[in-house]
Amino acid sequence: MKMQKLTIVIPAYNEEEILASSVAKLLAIENQIAEQGNVTQSDILIVDDGSADRTWEIVEKLNHGNSRVRGLRFSRNFGHQNALIAGLHEAVQTADMIVTIDADLQDNPEKIPEMVAKSVSGADIVYGVRNDRTSDSWFKRTTANAFYKTLKLLGVELVPNHADFRLMSRRAVQTFLDYPERNIFIRGIVPKLGFKTDAVYYKRTPRTAGESKYPLKKMLAFAWDGITSLTVAPIRLILILGVLACLLAMGMVVYAVVLKVLGLALHGWSSLMVSLWFIGGVQMVSLGVIGEYIGKIMTEVKDRPRYTIQTVLE
Numbered sequence: 063m064k065m066q067k068l069t070i071v072i073p074a075y076n077e078e079e080i081l082a083s084s085v086a087k088l089l090a091i092e093n094q095i096a097e098q099g100n101v102t103q104s105d106i107l108i109v110d111d112g113s114a115d116r117t118w119e120i121v122e123k124l125n126h127g128n129s130r131v132r133g134l135r136f137s138r139n140f141g142h143q144n145a146l147i148a149g150l151h152e153a154v155q156t157a158d159m160i161v162t163i164d165a166d167l168q169d170n171p172e173k174i175p176e177m178v179a180k181s182v183s184g185a186d187i188v189y190g191v192r193n194d195r196t197s198d199s200w201f202k203r204t205t206a207n208a209f210y211k212t213l214k215l216l217g218v219e220l221v222p223n224h225a226d227f228r229l230m231s232r233r234a235v236q237t238f239l240d241y242p243e244r245n246i247f248i249r250g251i252v253p254k255l256g257f258k259t260d261a262v263y264y265k266r267t268p269r270t271a272g273e274s275k276y277p278l279k280k281m282l283a284f285a286w287d288g289i290t291s292l293t294v295a296p297i298r299l300i301l302i303l304g305v306l307a308c309l310l311a312m313g314m315v316v317y318a319v320v321l322k323v324l325g326l327a328l329h330g331w332s333s334l335m336v337s338l339w340f341i342g343g344v345q346m347v348s349l350g351v352i353g354e355y356i357g358k359i360m361t362e363v364k365d366r367p368r369y370t371i372q373t374v375l376e
């Protein structure tokens with residue numbers, strides 16, 4: 063069998079309560095995968111996202127005790143998505159397949175062997191998908207659902223109930239890293255990469271130690287980032303609203319003239335109403351047109367690859 067290396071990337075922000083036990087568990091799972099013969103080498107890469115607690119100390123200690131545990135430390139908190147990107151960037155130097163998973167292991171790590179098996183049988187991307195959200199509060203479930211529905215309506219392709227628990231092959235990660243944009247919502251980019259994809263299904267468990275690093279405020283900011291970085295559809299909405307307002311203005315003209323002719327309108331009312339609607343509509347259309355160009359600038363600035371070639375036959 064040819065050499066196959068697996069790296070598990072863990073973003074960690076103030077995870078002192080749980081990191082050591084999570085790493086121990088992941089090492090055991092990696093050993094199990096090696097025994098099954100699906101990889102010849104494996105390690106773990108922890109990205110400390112500027113933790114203020116003992117997280118980095120723990121990383122150093124783990125690395126000291128086992129060279130299969132590696133670490134990267136940010137100079138300050140740069141956020142979950144950036145920690146993941148840094149981890150992918152580093153891991154892809156040596157790994158053939160990379161799994162990303164949260165430090166709290168709420169996303170069932172027992173599913174990693176299945177991900178690796180699916181990767182060995184040809185999938186470049188294997189999504190971890192939650193098929194049971196009963197461990198979430200009613201509020202989180204409903205808002206998450208509304209979020210997926212809204213994005214879909216705006217034309218963004220997302221894998222529902224999939225967060226950042228996934229396996230990617232080296233070439234999938236390399237392609238992903240060709241998307242140089244700064245405002246990035248990783249799970250919205252991965253489906254754009256192409257390649258063969260597959261999924262494993264699991265139930266997410268509650269955190270066993272520490273607390274969520276995603277309070278509501280951060281979650282809302284993250285969701286808003288997702289929408290505004292993945293689609294310019296809200297801009298087009300302005301244009302559509304403007305056109306509708308102009309159409310309404312025309313209706314208003316007819317209505318005002320009829321009332322005037324029938325002598326039912328107060329003096330000055332007709333001209334006021336007509337110009338109000340008309341000017342409003344024209345302004346909104348103008349904003350929408352400007353917005354269209356800003357949207358184009360945004361997509362240009364993102365500098366995404368135009369295409370990804372999977373195979374060349376010579």
Ligand code: UDP
Nearest residue numbers: 073074075111141142145164165274275276
């Ligand atoms: N995380 C991070 N930087 C941050 C916030 C979170 O690296 O600024 C990491 C965190 O350590 C964890 C993962 O992102 O490994 C997901 O966070 P958490 O489990 O708190 O989110 P939740 O599961 O509550 O949505």
Ligand code: MG
Nearest residue numbers: 164166168269
């Ligand atoms: Mg969590």
